[in-house]
Each structure stands twice: as structure tokens, then as C-alpha cells.
Amino acid sequence: GKLLILKSLAALPDWGWAWGVILTTTFFGVVGFARVGSAVFWKRVETAAPPPPPTSRADLAAPVIALALLAALSAGAGWASAYANAAAAQVLDPAIAARAVLGERAP
Incomplete structure (x- = not known):
């Protein structure tokens, strides 16, 4: 959106x-949003969270x-x-898809 606005301003005499x-x-x-985001997401929580449960082998299955x-x-x-x-060549060639669907009757 902003790029379209800037492009449309190029016709004005004082576009700079x-x-x-x-x-x-x-x-x-952007700097303001970054500062607020940092303050919100990286703020330390005053209450202590309970320790996480120990990991099992099932928890490691997906990453492995x-x-x-x-x-x-x-x-x-x-x-x-x-x-x-x-696969990309087949997708880009409509004749292959037509033969696959229509059989040998395809043009």
C-alpha cells in the first residue's frame, strides 16, 4: 500500500x-512498535513458574x-x-494434463 502511495506522489512537483x-x-x-513489542514480550515475569516436567522419549520423537x-x-x-x-514441467504443460484426463483423444 505504501509503495503505491509513494509511486502516485511522483507526479507532484515536490514529491521528494x-x-x-x-x-x-x-x-x-516501526521503531515505536519495535520498542513496545520488546517491552511486552521480553518483560520479566515477577512470579516464579513451576519447573517444567522432565522430557520423555516420546517428546523427542517428532524432532528426531x-x-x-x-x-x-x-x-x-x-x-x-x-x-x-x-512435476513443474507437467503442471506447466496443459497437453500432458489433458492427455491424463481425456486419454488419447486429447488435442
Whole structure:
């Protein structure tokens, strides 16, 4: 939205001043939101929370599976890339999709 406003102001004779005002106020707004966000999210809580329960092996199952899948994808990156490229080529070629749906009658 802001980029469209700035682009529309380019036709004005004093567009530089308008850009300066808009970008400066935007900068101050971002800095203000960042300060408030930091104060809200990083504020220390005065009450002590109970200690967390010990982790079990079941709690570690999801991260271990995710890391194993990541390692498998890294090891088979060439195959996965070729598969993704072939799928993209099929999606971008409407004749292949038409033959898959209509059979050999497709144009």
C-alpha cells in the first residue's frame, strides 16, 4: 500500500518532500512498535513458574523424525530436485494434463 502511495506522489512537483515525510514517519512508527513489542514480550515475569516436567522419549520423537527426514532429503537432493522439476514441467504443460484426463483423444 505504501509503495503505491509513494509511486502516485511522483507526479507532484515536490514529491521528494512527501516521500521524506512518509518514509520518516514510517520509520518512527516501526521503531515505536519495535520498542513496545520488546517491552511486552521480553518483560520479566515477577512470579516464579513451576519447573517444567522432565522430557520423555516420546517428546523427542517428532524432532528426531524431522531431522531424519531432513537428512534423507539432503542425501537425496538430486533425486528430489529432478522430481520437482518434472512435476513443474507437467503442471506447466496443459497437453500432458489433458492427455491424463481425456486419454488419447486429447488435442
